[in-house]
Amino acid sequence: MNAASRPVQPAEARDAERDAGHKAVLEAPDIRRALTRIAHEILERTKGGADVVLLGIQTRGVTLARRLAARLEEVEGRPVPWGSLDVTMYRDDLRMRPARALGRTDLPPEGVDDRIVVLVDDVLFSGRTVRAALDALNDLGRPRAVQLAILVDRGHRELPIRADYVGKNLPTSMRETVRVLLAENDERDAVLLGPAAPGDTRGGAPDGEASHSDRKSAQ
Amino acid sequence: MKRHLISAADLTRDDALLVLDTAEELAQVADRSIKKLPTLRGRTVVNLFFEDSTRTRISFEAAAKRLSADVINFSVKGSSVSKGESLKDTALTLEAMGADGVVIRHSASGAPHRLANWVRGSVINAGDGTHEHPTQALLDAFTMRRRLGDLAGRKVTIVGDVLHSRVARSNVLLLHTLGADVTLVAPPTLLPVAVDTWPCSVSYDLDAVLPKSDVVMMLRVQRERMNAAYFPTVREYSRRYGLDADRVARLADHAIVMHPGPMNRGVEIAAEVADSPRSTIVEQVANGVSARMAVLYLLLGGSEPAIGKEVSH
Numbered sequence: 001m002n003a004a005s006r007p008v009q010p011a012e013a014r015d016a017e018r019d020a021g022h023k024a025v026l027e028a029p030d031i032r033r034a035l036t037r038i039a040h041e042i043l044e045r046t047k048g049g050a051d052v053v054l055l056g057i058q059t060r061g062v063t064l065a066r067r068l069a070a071r072l073e074e075v076e077g078r079p080v081p082w083g084s085l086d087v088t089m090y091r092d093d094l095r096m097r098p099a100r101a102l103g104r105t106d107l108p109p110e111g112v113d114d115r116i117v118v119l120v121d122d123v124l125f126s127g128r129t130v131r132a133a134l135d136a137l138n139d140l141g142r143p144r145a146v147q148l149a150i151l152v153d154r155g156h157r158e159l160p161i162r163a164d165y166v167g168k169n170l171p172t173s174m175r176e177t178v179r180v181l182l183a184e185n186d187e188r189d190a191v192l193l194g195p196a197a198p199g200d201t202r203g204g205a206p207d208g209e210a211s212h213s214d215r216k217s218a219q
Numbered sequence: 220m221k222r223h224l225i226s227a228a229d230l231t232r233d234d235a236l237l238v239l240d241t242a243e244e245l246a247q248v249a250d251r252s253i254k255k256l257p258t259l260r261g262r263t264v265v266n267l268f269f270e271d272s273t274r275t276r277i278s279f280e281a282a283a284k285r286l287s288a289d290v291i292n293f294s295v296k297g298s299s300v301s302k303g304e305s306l307k308d309t310a311l312t313l314e315a316m317g318a319d320g321v322v323i324r325h326s327a328s329g330a331p332h333r334l335a336n337w338v339r340g341s342v343i344n345a346g347d348g349t350h351e352h353p354t355q356a357l358l359d360a361f362t363m364r365r366r367l368g369d370l371a372g373r374k375v376t377i378v379g380d381v382l383h384s385r386v387a388r389s390n391v392l393l394l395h396t397l398g399a400d401v402t403l404v405a406p407p408t409l410l411p412v413a414v415d416t417w418p419c420s421v422s423y424d425l426d427a428v429l430p431k432s433d434v435v436m437m438l439r440v441q442r443e444r445m446n447a448a449y450f451p452t453v454r455e456y457s458r459r460y461g462l463d464a465d466r467v468a469r470l471a472d473h474a475i476v477m478h479p480g481p482m483n484r485g486v487e488i489a490a491e492v493a494d495s496p497r498s499t500i501v502e503q504v505a506n507g508v509s510a511r512m513a514v515l516y517l518l519l520g521g522s523e524p525a526i527g528k529e530v531s532h
Contacts, residue, residue: 086244089258089516099521101237102244139253 022194034167039071053115054082058103061121081108090132112141122180124150127161222527223342227353227393229528241513259288265318269325282511310337335530341518356389358510371398378404379438408449436477463489
């Protein structure tokens, strides 16, 4: 289970620049509490989490899955299998941009057959990433059930998808951006809400949240 | 922008590393029960093979099918080419069928470059004459990286019929891009005239080079392309330039032995060497599918190709 999430160029200078005009809606302690609550909800809903496998969606979902697995282990006293899922090849917007580098898909050795798979991601937006994840999962095995844990639900769904576990519901306008920063990827924990990046002209036709937080802006 | 993969030199260092990293992720698909990704659904890949090939054609076909592309195999036998149809007319036919990617193997050096001017899709060179075979170089580099890690500073020795080898040329170019040091070893008659302009060194003495090598790549003696005597006898060639167990014993412990296939066992490589644990020959075939999947995905998967080079008219 060494589903190492690859570092994705945390260019600090660029980040600092982009943070201007953004306000933090969640700080590190808020994120910590939200994850602890989600961990307890997972255990409650799955009756102790005996069959649970956590699968994080690249990139920050993997970090969150790793943190959730650690919390579940703290509470239940036994390790919870977790892994990573890269959904690039299953995205419906693949042909709208140049081909991208792939992330790592790493399943725990137990696999996903007959398990309760909890997909983990940082932001739920259009729902298209989750749809791609469901398709990817379909090629990897047949889980008994699939659930969805999300740190921030910002609304504007375009598909009939909802989260089972939500860290925070964050009502946003289409013109705003939501960025999740996690210490492992970005050197600090925070959820930032900000205006659309200059040049973003997506308007009312969002192409979905991407696994990369930079694309979580309303582009 | 329309881009192609015709020469290994079409790839920048970033391009080459992107292909190798992508291949690494795609190699996992081979271990799954469902060996398929939906990425190229609805895209058409034509395999255009004017020259005999088993592993390259099958490898490209498997790669395209694992990415869910529609694959049309076109071989010269049983086609209108045997009735005298020109490459251009064949290209126009493909164009009318709407091929998104064309994989071409041709006995004439430069055929893929010509084809690139006639079709709208991306052209992938699967071996043209004695010129280049870039996906072979990619799968070789991928195999080396999986066995040895980063290729920068690695010593790669390529031995044998360099003159007729598109594999050698593509490997020299790609390995140079990736920072490896390449040495070609061959009898003087089997080296191209302009080899001094290649980014590599040249030696005539295999035994002197072997102990320093991390990788020894044996090339096939291409008797079908030899219409003159390039060396006195096969036995003499084998004695001076063949890789036998004695020579392998002089290699460093970590060194690997490669061969692009098909092999002449007993000529350039001894059977016991080809079947030894140092040999990557079977891995190279499996890695070929992953490397070609990576190339197809990066050329055809997005709104525009992420690798390769434009072709001037």
